[in-house]
Amino acid sequence: MVKKPTPDSTRRSEKSRRAIYDAALTLVGEVGYAKTTIEGIAARAGVGKQTIYRWWSSKADVLLEAFLDLGQQAAEQAAEQGAPPGAEYAIPDTGDLAADLKYVLRATVDELLDPKFEAPSRALAAEGVVNEQLGREFVTKLLEPQLQLYVQRLRSAQDAGQIRPDIDPRIALELFVSPLAQRWLQHTAPISYEYTDTLVDYALHGLAPR
Amino acid sequence: MVKKPTPDSTRRSEKSRRAIYDAALTLVGEVGYAKTTIEGIAARAGVGKQTIYRWWSSKADVLLEAFLDLGQQAAEQAAEQGAPPGAEYAIPDTGDLAADLKYVLRATVDELLDPKFEAPSRALAAEGVVNEQLGREFVTKLLEPQLQLYVQRLRSAQDAGQIRPDIDPRIALELFVSPLAQRWLQHTAPISYEYTDTLVDYALHGLAPR
The missing domain is CATH 1.10.357.10 (Tetracycline Repressor, domain 2)
Structure with a gap:
């Protein structure tokens, strides 16, 4: 450039x-x-x-x-x-929704485990839990714009017939984004590529038999 | 009694x-x-x-x-x-998995919005974000036993053929529990019965067309 x-x-x-x-x-x-x-x-x-x-x-x-x-x-x-x-x-749009989501979530795993990112991110996230005004400001300016990228990618998948038309993309993205966030925030369990790949598969195909 | x-x-x-x-x-x-x-x-x-x-x-x-x-x-x-x-x-086991999960998640919504519960829970959750030892102790003694109830209910649903046999119940439960947790923790969006009902439907049936 x-x-x-x-x-x-x-x-x-x-x-x-x-x-x-x-x-x-x-x-x-x-x-x-x-x-x-x-x-x-x-x-x-x-x-x-x-x-x-x-x-x-x-x-x-x-x-x-x-x-x-x-x-x-x-x-x-x-x-x-x-x-x-x-x-x-942007979230890549190769036409393979599962692969694109897995790619971005693997990058998020890397970011969450990056020491440069971790300590300040945790400090801010912790404050946001108890300080609603700060929490909302950071969500509006920092987190929600990132989530909207998933909304766009899921809308494009809906246009391509890969996501059911009645699905609300803003809620749908939480099925794979929020589990990763909670494991990281609350130390409930380890995070890994295998884990986020599994979340994408479960979310797209559902837990019930087809 | x-x-x-x-x-x-x-x-x-x-x-x-x-x-x-x-x-x-x-x-x-x-x-x-x-x-x-x-x-x-x-x-x-x-x-x-x-x-x-x-x-x-x-x-x-x-x-x-x-x-x-x-x-x-x-x-x-x-x-x-x-x-x-x-x-x-316990999580009720009426045979209708979706109804049982929705029932328990609605109760969790009530609990999260209960003022008696909210302030101390937020204070502890915030500390757990930055204090890994405390976070892990509370997860082990308080949060994980609650999550294991979902594991049991999902296993019973697997036995009944209502959840695919290859699904790991410990990860599966996060598809509906973690979105609610993240909305509450990070003030990302409002929580309601309608919202948790939607999470259960999306998780069970998947985002992709059947």
């Missing part, structure tokens, strides 16, 4: 932003959401508190954008490796 | 226990797991700290038993209303 030249001031800003995101994610993973402060993030990032307040109004905002930026970084890495723009956000 | 006469000392102990459980559940719901202390529970229950240490070694133990006791109280209420002993722990 050829980029337009970036002015020096913008490049400096981008560098500061990334440093602040890194500091915010590391800190929340270490001390939890409640004890993370704008002051702590600033100290860790080596910037003044005012630098943070110039761009964000609260620690929730910093953390939300830090998570969105993690996705952006994944996009940049994928682009460097030759993936088409936006590929990392 | 006819009970044997209870000695006065035992009755006093039971009363103290219940007062301690109530205090522990109320406190953890109000201030969260991290800020709940044995001292705080004792003060709230109007007992000495040593009374608590005589019976339990940690706040995690008190809370675990307080939750187990909530189940016990539900059992006692059900017995007073004429239900057979243990009925509230």
Whole structure:
């Protein structure tokens, strides 16, 4: 991807932003959401508190954008490796629904087990359980857009006659997404590719005999 | 149910226990797991700290038993209303699997929306997300025994030819239990009887056309 030249001031800003995101994610993973402060993030990032307040109004905002930026970084890495723009956000549509869902869920297993991702994600998820306002904000801005990708893929499968027409895709996706989420959130059982593959097969074909 | 006469000392102990459980559940719901202390529970229950240490070694133990006791109280209420002993722990087996699963999931919806249950349950669930040891202890002693009831019911359905023989019941139950859990935990969307009924239908019959 050829980029337009970036002015020096913008490049400096981008560098500061990334440093602040890194500091915010590391800190929340270490001390939890409640004890993370704008002051702590600033100290860790080596910037003044005012630098943070110039761009964000609260620690929730910093953390939300830090998570969105993690996705952006994944996009940049994928682009460097030759993936088409936006590929990392879409669910593949090869025509084989089961294979496409298994592919994305295996990538999610990798992400959930990535140490860089795990501690801050757990800290935020835990806070969202008891802090409904924060929970809803992160769902709206971070989780629901990801779930809507499944909705789109399931709609396309409905058009292709691979999903029953009376199925609500927003509920249907939960049959394979939520089990993985609960195992990860509540430590109820291990997660693996074999496990998520099984969830897709059970959800598509049903538990009852055909 | 006819009970044997209870000695006065035992009755006093039971009363103290219940007062301690109530205090522990109320406190953890109000201030969260991290800020709940044995001292705080004792003060709230109007007992000495040593009374608590005589019976339990940690706040995690008190809370675990307080939750187990909530189940016990539900059992006692059900017995007073004429239900057979243990009925509230088993999943009904009327021969109609879909109806039995819907019945139990509707009861779970009621429980999750019960204010008495909600605040302490959220506090513990949130702590379990970031505190793996506590999370695993509560899963082992509290959540997994409930999930095993679904395993039993699904095995019985397999014997009756209503669930495919190659299905692993421990994974299968997650198709309807985990979506409800994730909606509740993460505030991703509202929960209702209609929603859990839909989950059961989708899981049993599958998303793909038959």
